[in-house]
Amino acid sequence: MTADEIAKKHRALLMKIVHHALEKGAVPSINLPSFPEELTAPGATFVTLEKQGRLRGCIGSLQAHQPLVQDLAQNAYRAGFKDPRFPPITAEELPDITSSISILSPPSQMLFQDEQDLLAQLVPDVDGLILQDGNRRATFLPQVWEQLPDPKQFLGHLKHKAGLAEDHWSPTLTAHRYHVVKVA
Template identity: 50%
Template sequence: MERTVLNKQQKYSQDQQDQLLKIACDSLQNGVKNGKALRIDTTEFDNSLIENRATFVTLHKEHANNKELRGCIGSLIAHQPLVIDVAENAYSAGFRDPRFPALTNDELEVLEVHISILTPPELMSFTSRDDLLEQIRPNVDGLILSDGFSRGTFLPSVWEQLPGQEEFLQNLLMKAGLPHDYWSNSIKMERYETICFGNGYSNLKEQNI
């Protein structure tokens, strides 16, 4: 299949968003029952849903009126059809995120499922840490930091927890396994944007989408 590039202005209809969320939920359910991701027949979907896209699937669980992260796995580079990427990343978020145990059937009903569709990463050019901080756009940019064997990424949604550029960068450095105040001229930074949407697992099942 010919690779296509996601336009930053591209939108997905509510019906298409619901289809993708249902795929994610069905893949989680299939993981609980059968121990593997949902198998997808791409001939059943519109062309826009089978173009190559990079996605992240993030799971949150309601607990004592709070939302707790329950898994987040994704792809930074588009390499397969959108519907397949969502199915595989949803399964991986539920069962392969090393920070959490495998998802159980009892947890499904209290999950919130969020999908982020990424634009292609763009390499940033900067001359210093301060220059980089000035270029970072809060609530817009997702960042990929790499230096040697160290690598980490934050989705734009992380700005909700880390609203300042300095705080965002410090935590990204630590996620990459580096000190929070680390700096080197060999650091490479790429940025991307996302189209995001989500819903509760139980809501999607009740709607019978």
């Protein structure tokens, strides 16, 4: 089953897992045999939380390393209570929190000669990007293109997020692209 099919068929169940994690303030226990097979296969997810249209938490996995429903439960909890950029969500905030789930494709390494070549290969509104140089690494989901529609600006902000200068370039810089299916 494709990520699109999973998103359509299991949207309500996946959102219920996220809401349960936020309401309980804990990672929900997942009884894997009770879930459909497509949700127990390895999967990588991101959970994004917003409050009044502003980011309130966003945490996820870049590689599938555990069952999709387990990954989702952990990332929902972490987005609400462990994102180091924000204080933990309070019970009073819950009615104002909206959540979205992204199911990620496996990342694929990009081959490029220089920054211009990398920029030319990026597909706005489609590509998520993982940028790494040495021990500095950061990612932007494809949704970030909404705020940063220019590829040079997108790449510059991603470098900054990784702790690099916006004009940083190095022969050891690597980039991986991925795509997402938004569940909600």
